[in-house]
Amino acid sequence: MPSFDEVLKEAGEFGRFQKRVFFLLSQTGITFSSLFASVVFLGPAPDSFWCRIPGAAELSERCGWTLEEERNFTVLPLHLGNESVTGECERLDVAWDTSVSCTSPLARHGNHSTGNLPLAPCHDDWVYEEPRSSIVSKYDLVCGNAWMLDLSQAILNLGFLAGAFILGYAADRYGRILTYLLSCLGVGICGIIVAFSPNFTVFLIFRFLQGMFGKGSWMTCYVIVTEIVGSDQRMVGIVIQIFFTLGIIILPGIAYLIPTWQGIQLAISLPNFLFLLYYWVVPESPRWLLTRKKGEKALKIMRNIAKHNGKFLSPHYSEITVSNEEVTNPSFLDLVRTPQMRRNTLILMYAWFTSALIYQGLVMRLGIIGGNLYLDFFISGAVELPSAFLIIVTIDRIGRRLPFAVGNIVASISCLITAFLPEDIPWLKTTAAMLGRLSITVAFEVVYLVNSELYPTTLRNFGVSLCSSLCDLGGIIAPFLLFRLAAIWLELPLVIFSILAAVCGVLVLLLPETKGISLPETVEDVEQLLSHFGKCGKKRKHRDTNSYI
Numbered sequence: 001m002p003s004f005d006e007v008l009k010e011a012g013e014f015g016r017f018q019k020r021v022f023f024l025l026s027q028t029g030i031t032f033s034s035l036f037a038s039v040v041f042l043g044p045a046p047d048s049f050w051c052r053i054p055g056a057a058e059l060s061e062r063c064g065w066t067l068e069e070e071r072n073f074t075v076l077p078l079h080l081g082n083e084s085v086t087g088e089c090e091r092l093d094v095a096w097d098t099s100v101s102c103t104s105p106l107a108r109h110g111n112h113s114t115g116n117l118p119l120a121p122c123h124d125d126w127v128y129e130e131p132r133s134s135i136v137s138k139y140d141l142v143c144g145n146a147w148m149l150d151l152s153q154a155i156l157n158l159g160f161l162a163g164a165f166i167l168g169y170a171a172d173r174y175g176r177i178l179t180y181l182l183s184c185l186g187v188g189i190c191g192i193i194v195a196f197s198p199n200f201t202v203f204l205i206f207r208f209l210q211g212m213f214g215k216g217s218w219m220t221c222y223v224i225v226t227e228i229v230g231s232d233q234r235m236v237g238i239v240i241q242i243f244f245t246l247g248i249i250i251l252p253g254i255a256y257l258i259p260t261w262q263g264i265q266l267a268i269s270l271p272n273f274l275f276l277l278y279y280w281v282v283p284e285s286p287r288w289l290l291t292r293k294k295g296e297k298a299l300k301i302m303r304n305i306a307k308h309n310g311k312f313l314s315p316h317y318s319e320i321t322v323s324n325e326e327v328t329n330p331s332f333l334d335l336v337r338t339p340q341m342r343r344n345t346l347i348l349m350y351a352w353f354t355s356a357l358i359y360q361g362l363v364m365r366l367g368i369i370g371g372n373l374y375l376d377f378f379i380s381g382a383v384e385l386p387s388a389f390l391i392i393v394t395i396d397r398i399g400r401r402l403p404f405a406v407g408n409i410v411a412s413i414s415c416l417i418t419a420f421l422p423e424d425i426p427w428l429k430t431t432a433a434m435l436g437r438l439s440i441t442v443a444f445e446v447v448y449l450v451n452s453e454l455y456p457t458t459l460r461n462f463g464v465s466l467c468s469s470l471c472d473l474g475g476i477i478a479p480f481l482l483f484r485l486a487a488i489w490l491e492l493p494l495v496i497f498s499i500l501a502a503v504c505g506v507l508v509l510l511l512p513e514t515k516g517i518s519l520p521e522t523v524e525d526v527e528q529l530l531s532h533f534g535k536c537g538k539k540r541k542h543r544d545t546n547s548y549i
Contacts, residue, residue, distance in 0.1 A: 004290060005230065005518045007313065011302050013230025015309030021228060021282050022236055025221040026243040028275065031187070032218040033247030034254070034268040035210065039153045040377060041255035041264055043136050048129040051091040051122030067127070089143035090119045133260045139200040148200065154476050155204050159211020161472040167216030168465020171223065172458070176285045177278075180220040184275040186213030191269020195262040210269070215472075217272070219465050226452045227285045227460070227519070228305070235395055237449040242388045248381035252374040287519070291458045332466065334459055340512070340527045344454045347507045348447065348467040351404075354504040355444040356474030358411060358497045361482050362437045383434055387441040399515035400450050401508060407443035408505035411436045415498040419491035440501065453514040454529070456522050 012018070050071055060070045121144070128137040136142060141149045163183075171179040190210035197203035226237050251268070258264050286305075289298035306313045336342040363380065394403050414436030421429045448464075455463035485492040512529040520526045 004287065004521070007302055008228075008230055008305075010311065011306035011313060012309030012311050014233035014236070015305070015311070017305045017308035018229050018233075020308075022225050022240070024278055024282060025225055026240050027271075028184075028217050028221045029240055029243030030247035030250065031268060031271050032214050033244040034251045035156075035187070035191075035214045037248055037251055037377075038264065038268055039149070039156070040373070041251065042134060042261045043141065043149045043152065044134050044373065046128045046134070046137055046142070049126050049137075049142060050129075051089070052125040052127055053091055054125070067129075071127070089122055091122050091125075133262070135203070135261055138261070139203065141200075150479060152204060152207060153479075155208045156211040157472045157475040159208040159213075160215040160475070161469050162208070163212035163215030164219065164465040164469035164472065166212065168219060168462045171216070171220045171465070172288075172460070172462040176220050176224045176227075176288055177282055178284075180217055180224065180282075181276055181279055183213045183216035183220065184272045186210070187217060188269055188272040191265060191272070195265040195269070215465075217275070219468060222448065223452060223460055223464060224282070224285055226449075227287045227457070235392055235449070237452060238388055238391045238395065238445055241445040241448065242385070245381055245384045245388065248384065249378055251381075252377040256374045287457045287521075291521075334523070335455075335463055335466065338523055338527055340529065341455075341523060344511060344526070345463070345467065347511055348451050348454070349470045351408075351443070351447045351504050351508060352451075352468050353470035353474045354408070354500045355440060355447055356471040357478050357481070358415070358440045358501055359437070359444055360475050360478040361493055361497055362415075362433060362440065380437075383438055384441045387438055387445060391442060391445055395446070395449075396515065399513045400446060400453075401511060401513050404443060404446040404450060404508045404511075405505045407439045407441075407446065408501045408508065411439035411443065412498045412501035412505060414439060415494040415501065419494035419498070436497075443501075443504070450508075450511065450514065453517075453519060454511065454526065456520045456526055458522070460519075 052070075056070060059065075060067075124140055126137075126140055126142060135152070136149060139145075139148070167179055167183055187210055190206045190213060193206040194203055194210060197206065222237065222240060225240055229236055254267050255264050258267055283301045283304065284297070286298040286301045289295070289301070303313055334341075335345040391403055414432050418429050418432040418436065421432065423429075448468075451464050451467055452460060481496065482493045485496065514529070517529065520529065
């Protein structure tokens with residue numbers, strides 16, 4: 001009796017059917033990356049803002065002042081009294097009477113110089129002078145509330161973290177495609193609510209939920225793609241990362257054309273409703289069906305794949321039996337119960353954490369150089385494109401481990417060189433930092449592929465989701481690590497990044513090579529990976545399991 005992979009080979013490992021499913025699901029990467037980086041364009045800091053004095057709005061209307069005239073009457077006396085006070089976060093602690101003179105609104109305080117007038121912190125009466133709306137001006141995230149903008153991104157990453165656990169578990173228990181479709185629905189609905197949130201609390205709640213569902217849709221679509229292709233075509237797991245980069249490249253164009261933050265939020269959220277149409281064209285993963293003892297449904301899907309690929313399964317594929325491994329609901333203990341699974345899990349969790357921390361740290365470092373926000377963001381995204389092509393041309397020739405390790409080591413060296421280069425050659429520092437970002441992007445993309453190849457079908461989605469949750473933890477820590485350490489020494493974060501990447505480069509060499517090896521179906525298959533490849537370095541043709549068709 002042939003194994004599942006042998007039946008897949010006969011039905012077509014990457015035929016017309018798989019190419020169509022791959023292209024459709026890859027679009028999820030565009031919407032997910034747009035959500036991931038959207039805060040850059042949802043919350044840009046306003047160019048200028050100032051604090052109104054109570055009663056100023058009524059007086060301005062009665063006197064027919066322009067906004068500039070009101071600003072002069074409000075901020076100029078404050079600045080003359082104390083040049084260090086800009087009027088952004090403090091105001092004169094006076095109340096304007098609408099009966100006072102339009103030309104001398106502070107006349108009744110004439111006995112005091114403006115320098116002696118009391119000051120008060122501004123709370124909720126800011127006036128913003130900016131060409132585009134943002135959540136900063138909508139919810140007054142300035143001065144003492146500025147930290148709340150960082151909180152909004154941390155909340156999104158917490159949503160990613162929750163999605164990795166909750167929806168990763170759901171995908172392994174209730175199915176890949178069901179979890180994917182419900183996640184896409186959740187992203188769309190929560191995105192609309194975020195756009196029209198009446199206050200910042202509602203905004204945070206539904207941004208968290210949008211992050212949770214967004215992570216579910218992205219991770220599940222990735223697993224579906226890798227499970228329906230043969231072992232020689234699993235580099236589609238790398239190609240799908242190109243669509244993530246495309247989302248990064250497209251986002252500044254969307255933000256440039258749409259003048260409001262609500263419009264940008266809707267533009268990156270509404271396309272998720274289109275993914276619900278995949279219900280009729282993307283089937284459930286037959287590998288998952290086998291693990292849930294649903295052999296007839298798996299066989300039906302395999303015949304449909306063969307039909308669309310212009311092939312025909314042999315008539316003797318009429319019965320299907322599934323793995324003798326007991327069907328259980330996945331848990332973290334399943335990932336660390338056996339030696340090889342435990343080693344894989346711990347190394348992959350560290351690799352996810354390190355890749356995310358360094359990637360986001362380098363992005364934020366390059367983002368503070370100023371200039372045109374839209375152009376700079378576009379270029380920073382374009383820098384990532386070569387990484388996918390580098391992996392594609394090397395991964396099936398030299399395997400997974402070497403590019404994985406080299407990506408981390410080169411990132412480590414680049415960060416260290418950048419840290420100690422003198423400031424008078426900024427172009428060289430920028431080039432070294434760009435090389436570091438390119439290299440860590442290579443490592444980041446390889447970990448996606450390796451993670452899905454090192455877990456059995458029964459634990460694959462849960463394993464990928466759990467390990468990748470460390471990516472979200474790295475994303476939460478990155479801004480705090482960067483800015484707090486930079487306050488001690490500007491280049492100290494780069495030194496820390498270098499150490500983390502170097503350690504990761506060594507650890508990933510301890511993982512088994514998965515080049516050309518069939519996806520493991522059981523935990524026993526995973527335990528045999530390292531010894532198998534170490535002895536013969538060839539594909540495994542047989543398994544000690546009854547998971548056959």
